[in-house]
Amino acid sequence: MSVRVLRPLPEAHVVITGGAGFLGSHLCERFLAEGARVTAVDNLLTGSRDNIAHLLDEPRFTFVEHDVTRHLDIEGDVDAILHFASPASPIDYLRLPIQTLKVGALGTHNMLGLALAKGARFLIASTSEVYGDPQVHPQPETYWGHVNPIGPRGVYDEAKRFAEAITFAYHRSHGVDVRVARIFNTYGPRMRMEDGRAVPAFMNAAIDGVPLPIHGDGLQTRSLSYVDDMVDGFLALLTHDEVGPVNLGSPFEVTMLQLAEAVQDACGSHPGVELHPRPVDDPQVRRPDTTIARERLGWEATTPLAVGLARTAAWWREQREAA
Numbered sequence: 140m141s142v143r144v145l146r147p148l149p150e151a152h153v154v155i156t157g158g159a160g161f162l163g164s165h166l167c168e169r170f171l172a173e174g175a176r177v178t179a180v181d182n183l184l185t186g187s188r189d190n191i192a193h194l195l196d197e198p199r200f201t202f203v204e205h206d207v208t209r210h211l212d213i214e215g216d217v218d219a220i221l222h223f224a225s226p227a228s229p230i231d232y233l234r235l236p237i238q239t240l241k242v243g244a245l246g247t248h249n250m251l252g253l254a255l256a257k258g259a260r261f262l263i264a265s266t267s268e269v270y271g272d273p274q275v276h277p278q279p280e281t282y283w284g285h286v287n288p289i290g291p292r293g294v295y296d297e298a299k300r301f302a303e304a305i306t307f308a309y310h311r312s313h314g315v316d317v318r319v320a321r322i323f324n325t326y327g328p329r330m331r332m333e334d335g336r337a338v339p340a341f342m343n344a345a346i347d348g349v350p351l352p353i354h355g356d357g358l359q360t361r362s363l364s365y366v367d368d369m370v371d372g373f374l375a376l377l378t379h380d381e382v383g384p385v386n387l388g389s390p391f392e393v394t395m396l397q398l399a400e401a402v403q404d405a406c407g408s409h410p411g412v413e414l415h416p417r418p419v420d421d422p423q424v425r426r427p428d429t430t431i432a433r434e435r436l437g438w439e440a441t442t443p444l445a446v447g448l449a450r451t452a453a454w455w456r457e458q459r460e461a462a
């Protein structure tokens with residue numbers, strides 16, 4: 140196979156799986172803005188046509204409704220494949236365990252086969268969940284993780300760990316030019332309102348004026364990045380020599396109680412919080428060591444939480460008013 144040098148984006152054809160999802164739709168928009176031709180592939184399992192409706196008239200944009208666990212043929216040159224297809228929110232992967240394992244395994248295998256056939260660069264959307272409930276804090280890329288393979292969350296964590304393993308196998312055995320992004324929690328417009336993650340759940344509650352649902356004592360931590368920063372990170376990794384894995388996330392860690400406070404401020408509504416039982420294997424802490432992203436890619440998440448949440452809350456209110 141011949142690996143082509145990634146052409147400048149205005150000449151490139153980029154395939155984005157999961158392109159009708161939250162992150163995928165922002166990626167489609169961004170690559171179009173950079174002048175690239177974009178093919179989004181999605182079976183709409185957890186995504187929506189609404190996320191890409193504003194792109195459908197763009198001549199450089201093509202949408203293919205397809206399940207990437209099945210063979211996919213794309214005509215002509217492909218310069219890069221960004222494999223983002225996968226249920227991503229806990230309520231999705233807990234209700235879709237087999238589909239989650241299949242898209243991480245068979246879907247990644249198929250997309251690597253396409254990358255091999257086309258000589259395309261391949262970027263896999265991996266996750267901080269490969270670290271499981273971490274015993275090292277913050278988590279550097281060298282940490283191998285602490286995952287319960289047979290717990291309910293194992294379907295997602297292990298699918299992504301397999302996806303990383305097969306990506307590196309194609310890199311070593313077939314010379315596929317790969318990039319591995321370990322994405323930490325990201326939020327912003329186009330998250331699904333009912334996707335169960337903390338920001339949507341808190342925003343719905345704050346806007347409804349009912350107490351925000353907190354799991355456990357609310358002292359567990361997460362590090363959240365605004366979607367525009369994350370998309371900058373994907374572009375930086377794709378266009379850089381660094382193979383990865385690279386942690387992409389914010390080093391700014393907040394407890395769930397602090398996040399609940401910040402969401403209430405962003406929504407201008409303070410109904411307080413209500414404690415609920417903690418889900419099985421819910422990680423206690425989560426913060427990336429971002430040294431590699433900062434020093435080698437020159438990337439860091441810069442949008443302050445209050446700014447990102449205010450933008451998200453404005454979008455959220457619009458959507459709810461339109462619904």
Ligand SMILES: NC(=O)c1ccc[n+]([C@@H]2O[C@H](COP(=O)([O-])OP(=O)(O)OC[C@H]3O[C@@H](n4cnc5c(N)ncnc54)[C@H](O)[C@@H]3O)[C@@H](O)[C@H]2O)c1
Nearest residue numbers: 157159160161162182183184185186206207224225227325
């Ligand atoms: N959002 C985050 O905070 C976050 C964090 C870590 C990793 N990630 C990863 O980023 C990617 C996108 O996440 P998201 O938050 O945008 O989720 P999302 O659910 O909004 O998007 C995922 C998309 O993949 C599509 N999809 C699922 N299975 C498919 C299949 N078999 N064939 C074709 N399309 C399929 C869905 O329909 C959806 O549009 C996922 O791979 C996820 O694991 C996201």
